[in-house]
Amino acid sequence: MRAMHAILIIFICLHYSLGKKMRWCTVSEQEQKKCAELAKALVAVLPPAAVAAFARLSCVLAYSTTDCINKIRANRADMVTLDAGEVYTAVKQFGLTAIAKEIYSDGGCILAVAVVRNSTLDVRSLQGQRSCHTGARWTAGWSLPLGFLLSRNYLTWAEEQPLSQAVSAFFNASCVPGAAAIAPALCALCQGQKSYIAQRNFHCETAHGEPFYNSQGALRCLKTGAGDVAFVDHTALEGIEESEREDYQLLCTDGTRAPLSHYGSCNLGRGPGQGMVTRPNVRKIARKFLAAAQMAFGRRGRERQRFQLFDSAPFGAADLLFKDVTEKLSILEDNKDISQVLGLDYVALLKGLGHEGSSLEDSVVRWCCISNAEQKKCEQWALSIKSDPLVCVRAISMSDCVEKIKRDEVDAVSLDATHAFIAGKCGLVPVVTEYYGKTCVPAEGGAEKAGHLETAVLPSVVGVAVVKRSTRGVFFGNFGGRRSCHGHMYSPAGWLLPFRHTLSLEHNNTSQCEPNQVYNEVFWKGCLPGSQGNLCKVCMGGTGEAATKRCADNHNERYYGNMGALRCLVGDASGKSYGDVAFVEQHNLESNILSLSPSGWADGWLSWDFELLCGDGRREPLSEWENCNLGAIPPNIIMTRPVLTSRVYDFLMKSQETLASNPDTEFRLFQSQQYGESDLLFKDATQCLIHTSHLDYRTILGDEFYRLAEAVFNCTHSDILEFCNQDVCSIF
Template sequence: MRAMHGVLIVFICLDYGLGKKMRWCTVSEPEQKKCAELAKALVAVLPVAAVASFARLSCIRTYSTSDCINKIRANSADMVTLDAGEVYTAVKQFGLIAIAKEIYSDGGCILSVAVVRNSTLDVRSLQGKRSCHAGLRWTAGWSLPLGFLLSRNYLTWAKEQPLSQAISVFFNASCVPGAASIAPQLCALCQGQKSYIARRNFHCETTHSEPFYNSQGAIRCLKTGAGDVAFVDHTALWSIKESESDEYQLLCSDGTRAPLSDYRSCNLGRGPGQGVVTRFSVRKIARKFVAAAQVAFGRRGRDRQRFQLFDSSMFGGADLLFKDVTEKLVILEDDRDISQVLGLDYVALLKGLGHEGSSLEDSVVRWCCISNAEQRKCEHWALNIKSDPLVCVRAASMSDCVEKIKRDEVDAASLDATHAFIAGKCGLVPVVTEYYGKTCVTFEGGAEEAAHSEPKVFPSLAGVAVVKRSTRSVFFGNFGGRRSCHGHMYSPAGWLLPFRNPLSLEHNNTSPCNPNQAYNEVFWKGCLPGSHGNLCKVCMGGTGEAATKRCADNHNERYYGNLGALRCLVGDTSRKSYGDVAFLEQHNLESNILSLSSSGWADGWQSWDFELLCGDGRREPLSEWESCNLGAIPPNIIMTRPVLTSRIYDFLIKSQETLASNPETDFSLFQSHQYGESDLLFKDATRCLIHTSHLNYRNILGEEFYRLAEKVFNCTRAGILEFCNQDVCSIF
């Protein structure tokens, strides 16, 4: 067996080609000791003949992780393990490359938790308290909690000031290791040794020689009474003795507190764990070195009795070289972009927090437009407001808007209820909600005051099925072989609600939860913009500057949306392309009917020329929509990335106030017919925008609609959800 073991080690060495000495960066004496023992262990487990060709490990002592990054850049060291926030900095600002990522028992991510001693504190009352942070720009100790505080408007950050200054004003005193050089005011609680000699100065530095450094240190900061709250990653909770756990609680995002064991449901967000970085020129050999070290000394390493890569207990510290809770390291190949390694949401958060420095984008709001008509209205909007600059960015559809917001290519869009459900699943959050009530009171004083102004119930709209009164043979249960008109893919009234009713007696229960399958089986052909096959054959495409292929999922398709579905029902001027039933929203139906003549689309149509189909087989006039409809539709929600909620809210409120104070302007946010379409950017039924960033999108949509959407998407393929579900925490 020993001979076979030696052969295996030689094979590993030859296979990995480890001929270069690797220099690992350490940031404390305990870490230096562990590194030295790793170096000895690597030599000890190799046959003598292989030692000369093996990449021996050298340990380079530095005084902080930032010093480490500089040494790697300068070719004075080769590798180091960093928090994900520092990985991003090392890659984007210093040109290093991530080659490995830590994986823990429940995946590749950590949860940010706010720990307090049993007290009356909650997450809404942290202003003026003393805070302990794992490290500057660290995932759990800085970025996630600050992103949360900003998204809920608990923390105010003026664009003209550094974030560090806003934090120093918010908290009474703090210890944020790593902040010494850029914001010394955030170091008041730190206890590391001070010295004018850089390599001997550990005060507020990212080194284990600062007692309050990393998550373990932040817990120590709380334990000693220096701070009132510690922002740490959930793995640090496991170091708190069970006999002491009752002395601490977690602050939950909803304002409650919970025991330490509830960290999965009581946290401030999730982000990527630590990663190993190196220079691009040595990336290949560095990957092989890390892989070989794990084969020998990982959790299942063949020589783990000699040395344990993920255990620091015998060196007088914790989380040395790697987190002690690491289960394994995943090796990252060259084709992985940093956003794939750290996740789109996390990268967008870091940009929003200014990790790449200030830029023009910091003062620009990028609004998502899905057609030529929306682009024109958006540009008109930009010319009529006195606020931050508005840039209008084109996308192909509402789903594309969701993807672009997540990718940080645009900032916000008004999304119908089904797309708001999708956006919520993609990590986007509400800013404001469209209000369709009879009267609307606007509030001044910003988001904090407006938080108390929203109604207890948001007025909803209704989905309806409309037919021409002359087609007496069309009714629910008799749609087989007919032609259908649907607003657009995933629209509540045009896609989600109709299939719940009996479409055809022959196909009554064949597709209980997949609208696409149901419509394809029942209808001969139709127009469902964003679809394909038979459900695109009735569509017409666009003309002129809006020329587009047939069935595009935006207003450039003339049969798109509520007005488009009505056009589809009456047909084009040649009467060759029309439907037998249209599924749309009731809110602007009569004005859309009138616009058919005024726009030159079709002459002579009046409201009495149409009827509603009821689910029980009745037909009723359009005025009876309250008793004859497909179901209630929650309001549109304006959604964005969490860190931008305050900025987008302020922008929208300024727009609303500017336009309200200038009644003579020919522009209105909530009117669209002058652009030849309806419901551009916002629904035309909107009276005003109501602040809802403190609410969860599920609360706004309501349980009935949320559960329906969840049931449908559980068995209906949606490319946008597949994109969003590429979870960086579990894909490795």
């Protein structure tokens, strides 16, 4: 009774606040029938006082989802369910508003899968094949698979051509329902009825009259032999009969194939599921209508025996009005930004694929800088490559760069190994990797593509613990109550590696996995830029145009990074504010020591004045770093959003080629001392940038480092990972 009372109240509200029909837009006779039955069921379950309210549900037949959007805009319909890609278009280009989302058994997202009949095809050999897609600009059938193909450089897309033209050239023939207006060639495989009268034309339309429409239709396209590969969402795989499942396989991103049941690990990416849209002026009543319909006829509805909202079988088709696999509808709060509804990654992907048309941003690369010094170097870089537009965007830390890339406020940045781990977890991908070997060897075919470099081996650097030679009582196991100098928060050498060693015999840190907690317990105070409390008390802040508060997580803090930690160790000009041990990278340690005097920081220091601390308690000269270090550190990785991989890669290769061919230029991409710092934009040890966009970030980092980082972040709070984890798949 309580549930019926709630339904009654909602529908009385509907009746008096709406005062007109609630009109659902359908795209086939089957949907029209299901919608009509929903209207009848609503009347049947209401007491007489609310019958009038329910009788006001009506069904408006359209010839495509695009026609539905136009009808809603023109006040000839009120609501429709759309693929997430169409939701974005409806909101951003046509002023509609999203009011609800479908939630499935495993969350609010779908996985894009590439399905083939058992064959020799793999994801790297799709060029020249026949393709079946769910719909133009749809999540699983268009945006996610094309984003993947672009990120791996399998699909070439020139800036001056429409994406649809690049896709037409890539596949031999296709059926992409909804593509007739933008690229008729993408409709070659479609089978719908053709007519010059729009209402009777179903060829290549996003409507059930096109047999190859949506995920079920794309699978039908594959099953009938019209296409060689179908790009669909994983929920459609349930519709394949058990007796036929062995006839199909999924294409995995690593070039292998897998059974249909392996969609969780063998897919081309994830994105939001379907959503409902309406006009802004009826959004509140539309939400109430959906809530009431779900309360009565949803999975747990009290009136399910009369009508089932998420079942289309009685009407002779699948996924009518809603996907049949929908578990529930999540009614959205008012004034939610579209990026909150669909997810930052997905919205950035759609922008990258040109869903909002071309813009100035499409012709430039926006590089992330975290300090005054980096900004100056970046601007010099931009001036030295005038033909390739580069824009330098400020952030406050490497973590902030990751967030800005995810928000589509910046495009690329070079990240140390720990931040690359974070970025990978946030959905960013590698473009190139810094190479620290002696010589850079062009890849095969490098003559045709100058600057293109590859290697099977990516040399690492090592982290070391450094002390002044004069402080004889400092060694591993005796750090209790000492002062520490760390490069910055999450730095591999300054934050991730040291805590694995016995820092103090008095403090049992072996059972703890949170570095900050270990350092706070062991050291009296220190400088770990980006942290807080005692680990900021030795920091100094910045001065002049780089003025900043103490402990900022960038080069404006004078004790930031490898150079900063060394300054921290020797102290400021007055000999105060110093630490007893510095955790830094070895690659530029000696050059940083030699630069202390010319930079005006501290006079008289030589490499001989410092020693390394070994994990077993020994102290060794700096030259013994190979046998006395904290561990290996994978190289920095330049990362971006998946769809931008090709553009950023081309930009970097042109930069590398331009600068290499002009040795007289004063600008050096991999030198930083002229800006008064070290490792600005890239590590100073970098010899060249190596092509690695075909590799997963985990492969570049290596299993050992990846497992260590994963173990640490499993028990360490991280604002940036928390931000990244609040994606559309987990917030409902």
